[in-house]
Amino acid sequence: MSEFRIGERLIGREAPPFIIAEMSGNHNQSLERAFAIVEAAAAAGAHAIKLQTYTADTMTLDLDEGEFHVSDPNSLWQGTSLYRLYEQAYTPWEWHEPLFARAAELGLLAFSTPFDASAVDFLERLSVPAYKIASFENTDLPLIARVAATGKPLIISTGMASIAELDAAVTTARQAGCQDLVLLKCTSTYPASAADSHLRTLPHLRDLFGCEVGLSDHTGGIGAAVAAVALGATVIEKHFTLDRADGGVDAAFSLEPDELRSLVTETERAWQALGGIRYGVQAAERPSLQFRRSLYVVKDLGAGEILTPGHVRSIRPGLGLAPAHLDEVIGRRARQAIPRGTPLAWSLLQ
The missing domain is CATH 3.90.1210.10 (Antifreeze-like/N-acetylneuraminic acid synthase C-terminal domain)
Structure with missing residues (x-):
């Protein structure tokens, strides 16, 4: 059995899917808005709120040339530098504790994605119940080892990773002490298309690594998430904002409150509908x-x-x-x- 608990919440096929609302940079550098996002996520029925813990300096160099400049015309962030992007998107570290406290008051689990060892040290002082590794960090084996050494449940997004890279990540995590693991199928485009989601990977991923699986979803709407539950996903992560019209670095591929409420309802309904193999009159x-x-x-x-x-x-x-x-x-x-x-x-x- 690969099921386990994050806090009091069971993660596994015997429980409704665990719904994570990812705040990311949708606070738009307003603590008041960040609190409102936490409150809206709780009101919509999400089970957890997730932040991202980094600074521009822990992510990259303050350069605006060559590979440090976002020049892809198809990118939401075209025309800026990586450094300025992360300055705009990061969640101030002093916000974490009050946001986590507010989440706890509302019955939400709260944790974060660390991007370097200093972020892990910081989050450990806040006693987070779990950790998430982002897709772009799933080949950062030292970071995975540092997080796994906490002994807390670990969620890893698999975006862009080959089977060999995932095997290295999973092996590193387990050898460093991780017992409770979730691998999230993820397409690392922002937004992502349904056609690029390839959800049939989910049962294969579970069989390969003997762990819980889920979806980190950047598509519009909730259709991909509902389909993922039908294929065995036990964790669903979606970016969340109050109103896409307010803008922000992640707004274009984030759910609004009514959509998040539908996600919670419909993924649980999909889970209930799976049942077992049954014939005859019920x-x-x-x-x-x-x-x-x-x-x-x-x-x-x-x-x-x-x-x-x-x-x-x-x-x-x-x-x-x-x-x-x-x-x-x-x-x-x-x-x-x-x-x-x-x-x-x-x-x-x-």
């Missing part, structure tokens, strides 16, 4: 048996009269003999007078 279906077809007398019969095709039809409701017996009853004699509208039974026939 307890809830028993009242519906009456709506099957069965054999009824549709023309008055006298005692001793021979049944013809004109006397018997297969109709609803289902209180008579099964339609399969039609050929067996034709040609038999009525044991007694049988009025039209009587469900046919063997006891009525000679």
